[in-house]
Amino acid sequence: MSHCALLLIGISSFLASAQSDQTMDSYLQAWTNMDMFSGTVLVAKDGNIVFHKAYGKANVGQNVENTCETRFRIGSLTKSFTAMVVLQLEQQGLLSTTDRLSKYIPDHTQADEITLDMLLNHRSGIVDHTTLPDFQTHRRTDVCPLEETIATFKDLPLEFPPGTRFEYSNSNYILLGFIIEKVTKRPYAETVRHNLLEPFNMDSTGFEYKLHPVPNMAVGYRMDDDRIVPAPSRVMQNAHASGALYSTASDLYAWEKVFNSDDQADKAILQKILDPAADAYSYGWAIDSMHGRRILAHMGDTEGFKSCILRFPADNACIIVLSNFDHCLVTRIGHDLSAILLGQPYRMPKRTLAGREVAAHYGDYVGQYQLKPGFVFTISREGTRLYCQATGQGRLQLHPESQSTFFIREADANFAFVRDEKGRVTKLVLNQNGRQISVDKL
Numbered sequence: 001m002s003h004c005a006l007l008l009i010g011i012s013s014f015l016a017s018a019q020s021d022q023t024m025d026s027y028l029q030a031w032t033n034m035d036m037f038s039g040t041v042l043v044a045k046d047g048n049i050v051f052h053k054a055y056g057k058a059n060v061g062q063n064v065e066n067t068c069e070t071r072f073r074i075g076s077l078t079k080s081f082t083a084m085v086v087l088q089l090e091q092q093g094l095l096s097t098t099d100r101l102s103k104y105i106p107d108h109t110q111a112d113e114i115t116l117d118m119l120l121n122h123r124s125g126i127v128d129h130t131t132l133p134d135f136q137t138h139r140r141t142d143v144c145p146l147e148e149t150i151a152t153f154k155d156l157p158l159e160f161p162p163g164t165r166f167e168y169s170n171s172n173y174i175l176l177g178f179i180i181e182k183v184t185k186r187p188y189a190e191t192v193r194h195n196l197l198e199p200f201n202m203d204s205t206g207f208e209y210k211l212h213p214v215p216n217m218a219v220g221y222r223m224d225d226d227r228i229v230p231a232p233s234r235v236m237q238n239a240h241a242s243g244a245l246y247s248t249a250s251d252l253y254a255w256e257k258v259f260n261s262d263d264q265a266d267k268a269i270l271q272k273i274l275d276p277a278a279d280a281y282s283y284g285w286a287i288d289s290m291h292g293r294r295i296l297a298h299m300g301d302t303e304g305f306k307s308c309i310l311r312f313p314a315d316n317a318c319i320i321v322l323s324n325f326d327h328c329l330v331t332r333i334g335h336d337l338s339a340i341l342l343g344q345p346y347r348m349p350k351r352t353l354a355g356r357e358v359a360a361h362y363g364d365y366v367g368q369y370q371l372k373p374g375f376v377f378t379i380s381r382e383g384t385r386l387y388c389q390a391t392g393q394g395r396l397q398l399h400p401e402s403q404s405t406f407f408i409r410e411a412d413a414n415f416a417f418v419r420d421e422k423g424r425v426t427k428l429v430l431n432q433n434g435r436q437i438s439v440d441k442l
Helices: 003-033 075-091 116-120 133-139 146-151 170-184 188-197 236-242 249-260 264-273 330-342
Strands: 039-045 048-055 057-059 221-224 227-230 245-247 286-290 293-302 305-312 317-323 367-372 375-382 385-390 395-400 405-408 413-419 425-432 435-441
Touching: 003 039, 003 048, 003 330, 039 249, 039 330, 048 249, 075 116, 075 170, 075 188, 075 236, 075 245, 075 249, 075 264, 075 293, 075 305, 116 170, 146 170, 146 236, 170 188, 170 236, 245 249, 249 264, 249 305, 249 317, 293 330, 305 330, 317 330, 367 425, 375 425
Parallel strands: none
Antiparallel strands: 039 048, 039 317, 221 227, 286 293, 293 305, 305 317, 367 375, 367 435, 375 385, 385 395, 395 405, 405 413, 413 425, 425 435
16 A cells, blocks of 8 residues: 555544544533533543543532543442452452352341342342432431441342342442452452552542542532522442442543453453343443444433443443533433444434423423323423323423424434314324324323
8 A cells, every 4th residue: 555545544534533523522512502511521442532521610609610630420330340349359269259148248138049249230139228218318418337228228128039130229239348348358448449549540539438528529410490500418428339439531441441451360350241141230330232232331320410431342432421410411422422433323412492481381281191091191390391201111301492392302202282273282292213193181
């Protein structure tokens, strides 16, 4: 191949990369302009960072901008660190993933039937302690010893026989944190720092304690009737091994690169995590598919913060999204950024029509719309927001494009409310994937 041809290939690659950067920036700026994103994003391909930028405010009240060095709570992304520590301790002979829970907590319900492997992969049947009533009234806002958190669920009946199915539960990783401390004889945070953060130079990652403010940490926010307000407080140290870490996009990329390590000890562990036969969840990573590719991913969700990591092993690609808005659709953003990176179709965010004059009509739309017996769309209102919830599904916000037409940000779907000749709302029409479905109001 001639030098001229090589030069042309280089120029073409540079122009494609520049266009991708511009597209990602325009996409993220659109979300930011809609008050739906504030945070940092990092995109990497083939061992190189191809996009890394910050948006929005780390502190709205003090007008502090987010930067690429801003720290964010990462919530359940912590679980991949916990799982790695457990697998390291197994290599060191301090425990085994085939150990029974009874070896460490003999009086836990059905402890002889639950293995550490079941805890690691959310197949234990143990109830999620964050769903218990005292979580919101006490353990979310007050410092609680690890043993106190475990006591809230250790005597409760299991939700299914151990090992029979996958069901995500934070309690599994609370127990793993307790076991790590028991076998290492030191705090979980110290073990994570010694085993992972220091070796991989993750200087901006750590365990959050209530009485120790974290420098350069973003403030978490939520949406309240179309206003950005500080999110409720949360004592993150109570989340322990299930969600107490904070980090930056750069540090999480250093963490992601561990999965391409040449170290033989690391490879033995990674082979277990990356097992192609793994289903649903594998040692701190959810197994899923996106753009026709197998991915390992995880999402973090805590008051005021959302985060996600998407890993595409076959493409050697990674997308990291950290946000200090708990109403941010990080999974949707990660999906679209990976589509841009991999040359797949993506959707620009739609702008919501503003103004209370639009919300003045919401009361006419409230009610139930029956698609068929036993399946209805329930339309509800909270202040200047309208929501739709289909039978057996989660509630989604409807965003107005006009006084009578709405869209949802999670999918390509539009809703139109139809009035009769007397002005009464009698039906809604759902447009999705090229199909139009008319649903009568009950």
